Amino acid sequence: MNETDYTRLRQNMVEFQIKARGILAENVLEAFLKVRRHVFIPDKYRHRSYEDNPLPIGFEQTISQPYIVAYMTELLKPDKNLRVLEIGTGSGYQTAILSCLCKEVYSIEMIESLGTRTKITLQEEGFNNIILKTGDGYNGWKEFAPYDIIIVTCAPAKIPPLLLKQLAENGKMIIPAGESHRQKLYLIEKKNGKIQQTETIGVRFVPMIRNTGRNGNVE
Secondary structure: OOHHHHHHEEEEEEEEHHHHHHOOOOOHHHHHOOOOOOHHHHHHHHOOOOOOOOOOEEOOOOEOOOHHHHHHHHHOOOOOOOEEEEEEOOOOOOHHHHHHHHOEEEHHHHHHHHHOOOOOOOOOOOOOEEEEEEOOOHOHHHOOOOEEEEEEEEEEOOOOOHHHHHHEEEEEEEEEEEOOOOOOEEEEEEEOOOEEEEEEEEEEOOOOOEEEEEOEEEE
16 A cells, blocks of 8 residues: 555545544644554554554554544644643554644653654654653653643553642543443543543543552552
8 A cells, every 4th residue: 555545545534434423623633634543553454554443553552443532632622732641652643643733742651662663653753742751651740740631541440640630720631441341431621620520432442551560569
């Protein structure tokens, strides 16, 4: 497949998988037309890059279904003045989308080899407002807090309390939470210092991986 083929498939993805299901924010649609989803997917599955489903990216991780990425993104109402924290860099596709829409993206990936591969891809694609690190994202990234947007692309059993603390006033967080077959996607907003939580749709994300020390305890 050549770039012309991929461009046509990307346009069809936006028109029939995303826009047709009610994602209408122009800046979001433009980002999905711009970001080359296929470069974030291993060669083995690249011909399926624009299908309406998640795909393996190695390391027992997946790239989410395009519609779910768009749905989560639109709920956050991204714009060029906002700073983002992403927990679970994964393939880097969601990271790239946010890079197009927001001022700065800080992203944490637990799996070092995956993070290294993704960093190279993002650099090659010219996304230069992203800061990546390897580590346990459960407790967020205090150094650069607070964040206007927090997006979590892996599912903890419960919403991590330190992520709530790192959310800026009037900020928004989108996060899947729950056990594997009973996950819900939650939109969280901070207004007047208080947390407002809204349950949206049922989802199924890979579980959030925690960093454990030699004794097996979470660090």
